[in-house]
Amino acid sequence: SSELTQDPAVSVALGQTVRITCQGDSLRSYYASWYQQKPGQAPVLVIYGKNNRPSGIPDRFSGSSSGNTASLTITGAQAEDEADYYCNSRDSSGNLHVVFGGGTKLTVL
Amino acid sequence: QVQLQESGPGLVKPSETLSLTCTVSGGSVSSGSYYWSWIRQPPGKGLEWIGYIYYSGSTNYNPSLKSRVTISVDTSKNQFSLKLSSVTAADTAVYYCARESGVTTVSMGYYYYMDVWGKGTTVTVSS
Numbered sequence: 001s002s003e004l005t006q007d008p009a010v011s012v013a014l015g016q017t018v019r020i021t022c023q024g025d026s027l028r029s030y031y032a033s034w035y036q037q038k039p040g041q042a043p044v045l046v047i048y049g050k051n052n053r054p055s056g057i058p059d060r061f062s063g064s065s066s067g068n069t070a071s072l073t074i075t076g077a078q079a080e081d082e083a084d085y086y087c088n089s090r091d092s093s094g095n096l097h098v099v100f101g102g103g104t105k106l107t108v109l
Numbered sequence: 110q111v112q113l114q115e116s117g118p119g120l121v122k123p124s125e126t127l128s129l130t131c132t133v134s135g136g137s138v139s140s141g142s143y144y145w146s147w148i149r150q151p152p153g154k155g156l157e158w159i160g161y162i163y164y165s166g167s168t169n170y171n172p173s174l175k176s177r178v179t180i181s182v183d184t185s186k187n188q189f190s191l192k193l194s195s196v197t198a199a200d201t202a203v204y205y206c207a208r209e210s211g212v213t214t215v216s217m218g219y220y221y222y223m224d225v226w227g228k229g230t231t232v233t234v235s236s
Contacts, residue, residue, distance in 0.1 A: 031220035042229050048222035086156055098158040
């Protein structure tokens with residue numbers, strides 16, 4: 001079982017804003033990182049740290065954190081944003097184990 | 110620009126050992142404070158962390174796989190490798206290697222991120 005919990009599926013109308021959340025005790029200590037994965041492709045980092053985007057990631061992607069919950073927000077969702085999204089951090093045991101959330105399937109309507 | 114490429118057999122028999130290699134290009138596996146990780150994804154399922162080797166050579170494994178996993182590095186070939194013993198059908202998955210960085214400062218906070226991934230290689234466990 002994952003120590004990070006995500007909703008299995010979320011949908012958003014084209015051009016609207018959607019928030020994908022990730023909950024876990026470790027998020028009280030660590031910022032989450034977020035990955036986008038499209039079918040048949042490797043995951044791609046989209047957000048890391050407090051709210052950092054790698055080069056090439058559109059600025060409609062943003063991250064935030066409060067308590068034990070991290071959020072990935074897509075402002076003005078595009079058709080190409082339809083994908084699976086995973087959060088990730090270290091676990092809360094102090095052993096520096098890596099954990100992933102179960103993933104959220106985003107559908108753009 | 111650092112790139113990673115997984116390689117190894119696509120078919121492994123049950124009870125045997127799965128062996129994969131990740132070749133690092135555009136950078137050195139022994140430089141910088143990076144964690145060189147293995148992650149897998151069973152068909153239709155989510156990502157599962159297998160383990161990592163730190164640039165210093167120390168390792169850390171998923172507790173659920175620890176008894177069967179070994180990750181090592183070959184600096185002469187700029188590669189790191191995964192061995193998973195006693196495989197079963199449950200080990201059938203796409204296996205990814207990735208480079209992870211960490212930031213652990215009071216001013217910037219504490220976080221880790223995998224910014225470079227290989228394309229993945231499919232491993233099927235079947236007789």
